[in-house]
Amino acid sequence: MYKIGLIGAGNMGFAIMKGLLKEYLYSHIVFTDKSREKKERIKEKLKIKYINDNKELAQKSKFIVLAVKPQNYDQVISEIDSVLNEKNIIVSIAPGITIQYIKERLRKDIKVVRAMPNTPALVGEGMTAISFSNDEFEEEEIKDVKKIFKSLGETVIIDEKYQDAIVPISGSSPAYVYMFIEAMADAGVLMGLPRELSYKLASQTVLGAAKMVLETGKHPGELKDNVCSPGGTTIEAVANLEKNGFRGVIIEGMNKCYEKTKKMKN
Ligand SMILES: NC(=O)C1=CN([C@@H]2O[C@H](COP(=O)(O)OP(=O)(O)OC[C@H]3O[C@@H](n4cnc5c(N)ncnc54)[C@H](O)[C@@H]3O)[C@@H](O)[C@H]2O)C=CC1
């Protein structure tokens, strides 16, 4: 019997497995994927075993993480449904798919966790928001779920009603943070800096600024003010970014992401 079985070993499935290895032995984890080549590559890289059949994986795992695209959920759920029992816990990481949606597609009353992780799990700096179906979970099971996601980085437990809003703020947001880093590096290159040096300077600065917010507890506005010397260089950039709608563009983009999440499969 495996502790954790992952169905789907793509970007997120792989990041989760890599993170899990900080807390669990590779012999506690198993996975499936449609792609034979991907399975072989991951087995080679992480030493985690794969199974070819989703049903067999469900039969042999306590926690079953559905790490496939939302459009594959129905098919995967119907494949594993017949072998699930009350000891199983399904962990869904798909945007917009509710706990109720999954429960309605299962013949038995199986416990379902809805979580939204992100790919920085790969380097132990993930952020996962977790919701439990109701009070049917035992203390030990809640502890286990927290431990699974804790091995990927930070966790918060939230009411499921907030899950759709988690997607733009931490599930999808690494993408736009990378765009920000890329844009800063492009600007560096425009000014004559070598590309690699630009990436290093931009990404360490994003990391450092994020740590400042988390560790000083200061308002981001105050931290920004501390960088802006009166009549200095920074305020020139800040004023120009404001003129071009820097904040508005981010808020609007995230709102689009939220609207799309709500349309996924609720
Ligand atoms: N990529 C990200 O940053 C995040 C993704 N998610 C969610 O995680 C889930 C997976 O996303 P990604 O890993 O990015 O997608 P992906 O496309 O990289 O991986 C999905 C994997 O599932 C496999 N697959 C498809 N159908 C299958 C089946 N019937 N049985 C077994 N394997 C099957 C595919 O071969 C593929 O390797 C999605 O629901 C996504 O919305 C959640 C948080 C962040």
Ligand SMILES: O=C(O)[C@@H]1CCC=N1
């Ligand atoms: O783009 C997506 O649909 C997934 C959900 C969160 C991050 N990636």
